[in-house]
Amino acid sequence: MLETVAAACILLAVLWAGCCVEVVRKLAKQLAPLRALYATFCRRCPYTAETLERFVEIWDMFVRCSDASLGFEDRFAIFCDQLGDFLEGLVQRAVDVLELFFQLDAAEQAAALCRIPRRRLSAAEARSGAGPLAVTSCAICLCDWRKGDDVRELKACSHVFHTKCCDNWLWRHQKCPMCRTPLATVPAS
Numbered sequence: 001m002l003e004t005v006a007a008a009c010i011l012l013a014v015l016w017a018g019c020c021v022e023v024v025r026k027l028a029k030q031l032a033p034l035r036a037l038y039a040t041f042c043r044r045c046p047y048t049a050e051t052l053e054r055f056v057e058i059w060d061m062f063v064r065c066s067d068a069s070l071g072f073e074d075r076f077a078i079f080c081d082q083l084g085d086f087l088e089g090l091v092q093r094a095v096d097v098l099e100l101f102f103q104l105d106a107a108e109q110a111a112a113l114c115r116i117p118r119r120r121l122s123a124a125e126a127r128s129g130a131g132p133l134a135v136t137s138c139a140i141c142l143c144d145w146r147k148g149d150d151v152r153e154l155k156a157c158s159h160v161f162h163t164k165c166c167d168n169w170l171w172r173h174q175k176c177p178m179c180r181t182p183l184a185t186v187p188a189s
């Protein structure tokens, strides 16, 4: 009797394992087109990776902040602040990204945008002006530079803007929002 039960259990276990493998196989088959779609999306929109990096940066600041003078509450306040900016930018960009995804010729545009150098302003630049033209503020939001501002410098015309201020425009127009010099004149690096 005991042997029969054991045999039945083993049989059931084997059947169960077989079912699981079959289900996983079927799922993988279903997921393959999704994976391809995601790969296409990432190819068309390399900015996705940058967005993710930014989020990791914000999260790291909150969790692994090396500044001992900042208490939990301070860090949490900064985190909420930065997260708010981040989400705002994300919503603004979401429509552009979706548009981009459905445009067949968009890969070139996205790549062009990602080739524009992006950096953080130094204290000296914030004080005495950024880029070869030494401009002291962002021409789009009119805010004066602050140390650590995230900016892009357009090599063709040397104009500097906050990344979050100029990217939406650059997605669509492929030229400087101020002097209209085409981005296409920027050589691929």
Ligand SMILES: [Zn+2]
Residues within 6 Å of the ligand: 138, 139, 140, 141, 142, 143, 161, 162, 165
């Ligand atoms: Zn700005």
Ligand SMILES: [Zn+2]
Residues within 6 Å of the ligand: 154, 157, 158, 159, 176, 177, 178, 179, 180, 181
């Ligand atoms: Zn310009």
